[in-house]
Amino acid sequence: xxxxxxxxxxxxxxxxxxxxxxxxxxxxxxxxxxxxxxxxxxxxxxxxxxxxxxxxxxxxxxxxxxxxxxxxxxxxxxxxxxxxxxxxxxxxxxxxxxxxxxxxxxxxxxxxxxxxxxxxxxxxxxxxxxxxxxxxxxxxxxxxxxxxxxxxxxxxxxxxxxxxxxxxxx
Numbered sequence: 001x002x003x004x005x006x007x008x009x010x011x012x013x014x015x016x017x018x019x020x021x022x023x024x025x026x027x028x029x030x031x032x033x034x035x036x037x038x039x040x041x042x043x044x045x046x047x048x049x050x051x052x053x054x055x056x057x058x059x060x061x062x063x064x065x066x067x068x069x070x071x072x073x074x075x076x077x078x079x080x081x082x083x084x085x086x087x088x089x090x091x092x093x094x095x096x097x098x099x100x101x102x103x104x105x106x107x108x109x110x111x112x113x114x115x116x117x118x119x120x121x122x123x124x125x126x127x128x129x130x131x132x133x134x135x136x137x138x139x140x141x142x143x144x145x146x147x148x149x150x151x152x153x154x155x156x157x158x159x160x161x162x163x164x165x166x167x168x169x170x
Contacts, residue, residue: 036109
C-alpha cells in the first residue's frame with residue numbers, strides 16, 4: 001500500500017492502483033471514487049471547479065470552449081481551478097478530469113447535486129467551498145473567466161500572489 005499526498009494538509013489517501021491525477025505541484029486527485037461527495041471533498045478549501053457539460057463532443061459550443069480552455073490551462077491552474085468534463089448521454093456518458101475517467105455514479109451525482117442538464121452545453125463555476133457562483137450557457141473566453149474569478153472568488157492576499165506570478169504563463 002502506498003500513501004498519496006492530497007495537498008497542504010496532513011491527510012493522505014492509502015491505496016494501491018488508484019487513479020491519481022496530478023493537478024498542480026500541491027495536489028493530486030483520486031478519480032477512483034464511488035460518489036460525487038467523495039470527489040468534491042478532495043477539492044474542499046483547496047481548488048475551484050469549472051464543470052463543463054455537453055450532450056456530445058460535436059456540439060459547437062463545446063468545441064469552441066474546449067479550445068479556449070486548453071489555451072487557458074496555465075492561467076486556470078494559477079487561479080486554482082480544476083476542469084471537470086461531463087460529456088454525452090447514458091449509457092455512453094463520460095466524465096473526466098484531464099485524461100482520468102469518473103465512474104457513472106459520480107457523474108450522475110454531480111449532475112443531480114449541481115442541477116447540470118445533459119440537454120445543452122453549460123459550465124458551472126464553484127468556489128473552493130463548493131458553492132455554485134456562476135453558470136455559463138455560452139462559450140466564455142479565458143479573460144472573462146479570469147476576470148470573474150479574480151473579482152468575485154479571490155481574497156486580496158490571493159490576488160497579490162497571482163499578480164506576482166502573472167508572467168509565468170506568458
